[in-house]
Amino acid sequence: MALELEVNGQRVTVDVPDDKPLLWVLREDVGLTGTKFGCGIAQCGACTVHIDGSPARACVTPVSRVAGKSVTTVEGVGSREAMAVRNAWRELDVVQCGYCQSGQMMSATALLESNPAPSDADIDQAMRGNLCRCATYQRIRAAIHRAADSLEA
Amino acid sequence: MLDKIDPRFLPRPALSRRRFLEVIGLSGAGFMVGCGPAADDAAPDSTDPAAGPAAADLNHFVRIGADNTVTVIIKHLDKGQGVTTGLPTIVAEELDADWSQMRHEFAPADAARYGHGFFGPLQMTGGSSSVANSWMQLRNAAAAARAMLVGAAASRWGVPAAEISVSGGIVSHGGQSATFGELAAAAADIEPPAEPALKDPAEFTLIGTRLPRLDSAAKTDGSAQFTLDVSRPGMLTAVVARPPKFGARIASFDARKALEVPGVTDVVEIPRGIAVVASSVWSALAGRDALDVDWADDDAEQRGSSRLFADFKHAVDNEAPLTARADGDTDAAFAAAATTLRREFRLPFLAHATMEPMDCVVELSGNACDIWTGSQMQTTDQMAAAGITGLLPEQVRIHTQFAGGSFGRRAAPNSDYVAEAVMTAKAIGGRAPVKLVWTREDDMRAGFYRPMSYHVLEGAVDEAGNISAWRHRTAVQSLLAGTPFQGAIQDGVDSSSVEGARNLPYRIDNLFVGVHNMESKIPVLWWRSVGHTQNAFVTEAFIDELAVAAGRDPYEHRRELLADHPRHRAVLDLAAERSGWGEELGPNRGRGIAVHESFGTLVAEVVDVTVNGGKISVDRVVCAVDCGIAINPDVIRAQMEGGIGQALSAALREEVTLEDGRIREDNFDQYQPLRIDEMPTVEVHFVASAEPPSGVGEPGVPPLAPALVNAIAAATGKRLYRLPIGDQLES
Numbered sequence: 001m002a003l004e005l006e007v008n009g010q011r012v013t014v015d016v017p018d019d020k021p022l023l024w025v026l027r028e029d030v031g032l033t034g035t036k037f038g039c040g041i042a043q044c045g046a047c048t049v050h051i052d053g054s055p056a057r058a059c060v061t062p063v064s065r066v067a068g069k070s071v072t073t074v075e076g077v078g079s080r081e082a083m084a085v086r087n088a089w090r091e092l093d094v095v096q097c098g099y100c101q102s103g104q105m106m107s108a109t110a111l112l113e114s115n116p117a118p119s120d121a122d123i124d125q126a127m128r129g130n131l132c133r134c135a136t137y138q139r140i141r142a143a144i145h146r147a148a149d150s151l152e153a
Numbered sequence: 154m155l156d157k158i159d160p161r162f163l164p165r166p167a168l169s170r171r172r173f174l175e176v177i178g179l180s181g182a183g184f185m186v187g188c189g190p191a192a193d194d195a196a197p198d199s200t201d202p203a204a205g206p207a208a209a210d211l212n213h214f215v216r217i218g219a220d221n222t223v224t225v226i227i228k229h230l231d232k233g234q235g236v237t238t239g240l241p242t243i244v245a246e247e248l249d250a251d252w253s254q255m256r257h258e259f260a261p262a263d264a265a266r267y268g269h270g271f272f273g274p275l276q277m278t279g280g281s282s283s284v285a286n287s288w289m290q291l292r293n294a295a296a297a298a299r300a301m302l303v304g305a306a307a308s309r310w311g312v313p314a315a316e317i318s319v320s321g322g323i324v325s326h327g328g329q330s331a332t333f334g335e336l337a338a339a340a341a342d343i344e345p346p347a348e349p350a351l352k353d354p355a356e357f358t359l360i361g362t363r364l365p366r367l368d369s370a371a372k373t374d375g376s377a378q379f380t381l382d383v384s385r386p387g388m389l390t391a392v393v394a395r396p397p398k399f400g401a402r403i404a405s406f407d408a409r410k411a412l413e414v415p416g417v418t419d420v421v422e423i424p425r426g427i428a429v430v431a432s433s434v435w436s437a438l439a440g441r442d443a444l445d446v447d448w449a450d451d452d453a454e455q456r457g458s459s460r461l462f463a464d465f466k467h468a469v470d471n472e473a474p475l476t477a478r479a480d481g482d483t484d485a486a487f488a489a490a491a492t493t494l495r496r497e498f499r500l501p502f503l504a505h506a507t508m509e510p511m512d513c514v515v516e517l518s519g520n521a522c523d524i525w526t527g528s529q530m531q532t533t534d535q536m537a538a539a540g541i542t543g544l545l546p547e548q549v550r551i552h553t554q555f556a557g558g559s560f561g562r563r564a565a566p567n568s569d570y571v572a573e574a575v576m577t578a579k580a581i582g583g584r585a586p587v588k589l590v591w592t593r594e595d596d597m598r599a600g601f602y603r604p605m606s607y608h609v610l611e612g613a614v615d616e617a618g619n620i621s622a623w624r625h626r627t628a629v630q631s632l633l634a635g636t637p638f639q640g641a642i643q644d645g646v647d648s649s650s651v652e653g654a655r656n657l658p659y660r661i662d663n664l665f666v667g668v669h670n671m672e673s674k675i676p677v678l679w680w681r682s683v684g685h686t687q688n689a690f691v692t693e694a695f696i697d698e699l700a701v702a703a704g705r706d707p708y709e710h711r712r713e714l715l716a717d718h719p720r721h722r723a724v725l726d727l728a729a730e731r732s733g734w735g736e737e738l739g740p741n742r743g744r745g746i747a748v749h750e751s752f753g754t755l756v757a758e759v760v761d762v763t764v765n766g767g768k769i770s771v772d773r774v775v776c777a778v779d780c781g782i783a784i785n786p787d788v789i790r791a792q793m794e795g796g797i798g799q800a801l802s803a804a805l806r807e808e809v810t811l812e813d814g815r816i817r818e819d820n821f822d823q824y825q826p827l828r829i830d831e832m833p834t835v836e837v838h839f840v841a842s843a844e845p846p847s848g849v850g851e852p853g854v855p856p857l858a859p860a861l862v863n864a865i866a867a868a869t870g871k872r873l874y875r876l877p878i879g880d881q882l883e884s
Contacts (some may be wrong), residue, residue, distance in 0.1 A: 009330075011600045016433075016435075017415070017435065020433075020435045020437070024433065024434050024435050028433050028434065028435075029380075029433075031384075032375070033375070033378075033381070033384075034237070034374070034375020034376070035375070036379075036381070036508070036509070036511075036557070037509075037590075038508050038593065038821075039382060039509075039593045039821045040508075040593055040594075040820075041593075041821070041822060042591060043634035043820060043821035043822050044508065044821050046508060052218055053209040063339060067731045073375065074374065074375035075374070075375045075376075078263065085640060086373050086374065089369070089373045090365070090369045093365060093369050093787060093788075093791065094369075094373075095366065095368065095369055095372040095373060096233030096234070096235070096791060096792075096795055097231075097233030097507075097508065097509075097556060097557050097558045097559075098233065098371075098372030098373075098377050098555065098557070099230050099379060099507075099509045099554070099555075099557025099558060100508045100557075101372055102375050105373065122371075122447055123829070124829055125828035127829045128828050128829060128830055130829070131508065131826055131828065132508070132829075133506060133507060133508045133558045133560075133799065133826055134233045134508075134558060134798075134799070135794065135795045135796075135798020135801075135802070135827060135832065136791070136794070136795065136798075136801050137798060137827075137828075137829040137832035138794055138798075138832055138834065138835055139791070139794070140829060141829065141832075142654065150649055
């Protein structure tokens with residue numbers, strides 16, 4: 001069925017089954033492939049996007065649930081916090097294979113948008129849902145602190 | 154061209170060149186490094202927009218654009234280990250380029266040009282060897298390119314080449330200067346020197362410094378392209394229904410309901426299962442769910458994990474092992490021992506569980522097969538695709554993509570997922586490009602796995618308190634048996650079964666290492682650090698227990714036994730010193746140590762734990778590494794951090810189990826990799842070295858698990874002999 005979505009500030013119309021997960025709609029129908037598939041059951045966080053500003057797992061979100069809502073992906077995220085996260089990720093060379101990092105950065109951005117000075121425990125809480133098989137966790141933690149510091153400055 | 158190995162390209166005979174050749178059964182074969190001009194017909198993909206149309210290929214590895222970019226052709230797969238930074242660093246150094254002008258591009262599959270410097274004419278990534286085998290090859294290629302640029306400047310300016318200098322990407326003489334880009338076209342016409350002059354390592358300005366990763370930008374804005382992101386006009390998506398047990402076959406199937414699912418276009422039988430092809434992933438999955446299949450599993454593997462372990466144990470207890478190493482007279486030494494110790498160790502099957510499940514895009518046309526995938530063995534996959542399609546290998550073009558992790562998984566000798574994609578594209582008559590997608594469940598259930606193993610270790614201590622004998626028997630499935638590489642098995646011993654065990658570095662006069670080759674239908678494969686994953690665990694845990702049982706300090710005791718191995722000693726000393734070895738830690742805390750060599754690199758790790766009841770907290774890991782010349786220290790640090798995190802994940806919790814031949818754990822709710830709150834602080838320290846660079850992708854893994862159980866023993870007095878640790882401390 002035809003559905004109208006708002007993705008990265010733009011209105012798009014897609015013709016898909018309404019139970020098709022947002023993840024695959026973004027990737028196959030909207031053409032935004034930065035959001036990744038990892039597990040399909042909301043266990044790894046590789047598909048993390050923002051829906052109305054809150055982090056969500058696109059792999060278990062039926063597309064019909066986001067009609068009328070605002071979806072933001074790694075390609076379109078542009079808040080001050082998002083830029084601080086991206087810069088910190090680059091300054092510390094967080095990435096290895098890079099596959100999970102879109103989701104990591106979307107979770108980190110959402111954390112900083114709600115908590116500008118997270119503690120290690122806050123980071124654990126917010127980032128626990130994002131797996132990284134390359135185990136870049138130490139740098140993810142450091143990069144979130146660095147991004148927070150840069151926002152404060 | 155393939156009959157003589159140029160010694161310049163064998164940077165490190167001690168780095169197990171013999172082992173590499175053994176592994177692929179190609180002893181005696183070599184390959185010719187390409188420093189000549191690249192031919193157009195096999196030019197790399199020009200996907201990098203920075204490499205403009207006027208770009209000049211100075212050889213197979215170095216292209217200089219009119220826009221002054223330097224593109225390094227990467228013959229290896231990037232799966233996170235950093236080859237797209239490490240290899241350009243070597244080129245930039247010898248070229249005297251500026252780091253900001255460096256770019257990377259993946260090479261096409263071409264065994265002759267892009268073969269492996271240790272493996273022979275096989276293009277592959279593995280054995281933590283990308284930098285090591287490229288070291289002299291890229292230094293020579295870059296130095297030749299530099300000489301060509303200098304030659305072009307010399308003739309443009311009418312001055313002797315010897316008077317020209319190059320620095321920071323600028324070629325200059327007196328008051329004249331030119332960029333690489335300005336000289337590139339003319340340089341391409343200069344004859345490359347046969348033996349270009351290489352820098353004295355003392356003059357290195359980039360190697361050994363921190364350079365930003367070249368892949369960071371694309372991997373932080375969603376633009377890095379992985380196989381799953383590839384799209385071709387008219388492309389269809391395929392998923393495959395595979396047998397639920399290894400070795401089962403299709404008895405019959407009914408595709409009618411699957412074909413009724415909107416979007417499903419084809420249901421085709423292929424040798425590995427039934428492919429459901431559709432206009433989207435979602436439709437393909439729904440189509441597969443609607444398939445009605447009867448599987449015949451009379452020839453399938455039916456054993457569960459406990460039965461397999463019992464069979465492995467039975468072999469060690471009742472059968473004679475094959476000899477992998479025998480020094481002195483072990484039996485006599487045991488007979489004369491003052492005390493002896495015997496321990497049994499068990500390690501499980503492990504999944505690679507890469508974040509990006511297996512995937513591959515195939516497009517067939519009349520006389521070509523184009524493949525987009527992230528593969529560790531491009532030319533093996535090229536041969537497999539040629540075999541399936543009936544094309545010549547050179548008609549199969551492989552477009553290497555970033556891989557979302559691999560850890561050995563994308564180096565399957567049977568090219569499993571690539572073959573599935575090619576078979577499916579062929580089965581639909583090549584009428585559309587096909588993207589094969591594996592779900593997480595497919596990835597967990599369809600293989601491959603790090604093999605399970607069972608070990609018995611015995612040690613003898615003489616009257617003076619010295620270890621007089623060591624006996625290690627292991628039961629494990631061979632990785633090479635039944636693959637095209639099985640010719641490398643010598644006298645029945647697959648070196649990957651005993652690596653890290655038969656080269657035990659400790660000075661023990663009477664030593665026996667034996668192997669029992671176990672068989673099953675469960676597909677096994679190299680997993681980050683291969684045989685070292687199990688052999689480092691059992692040997693380093695056992696030597697620790699022997700030392701403590703003899704009343705010795707485990708660090709000091711290792712040190713004494715390593716008198717003949719100064720590089721082992723140096724990393725052991727550095728890790729001990731930086732960790733504060735010997736200090737009091739307080740209640741419930743423990744510190745453990747381990748040292749291991751793999752892939753030519755020495756790593757020692759000291760793990761600090763706090764144990765409260767059954768709960769283990771890993772507080773810190775101090776790692777000391779000697780990998781020869783450290784090309785990119787920060788990338789090496791990242792590989793040690795990642796190797797330690799992945800090894801910790803496996804040690805704490807990872808286990809693939811079978812019930813009546815069926816895999817139990819099929820997603821991350823049951824197979825649970827390490828998460829951020831469990832990641833310890835990791836410190837990495839380097840032993841300075843002038844040796845040629847050796848591997849870093851895998852060597853951080855092996856010492857972690859033994860250092861961890863040694864730390865737990867120090868904290869609690871309880872020694873663990875089985876991985877994963879799971880809830881063993883709770884009992």
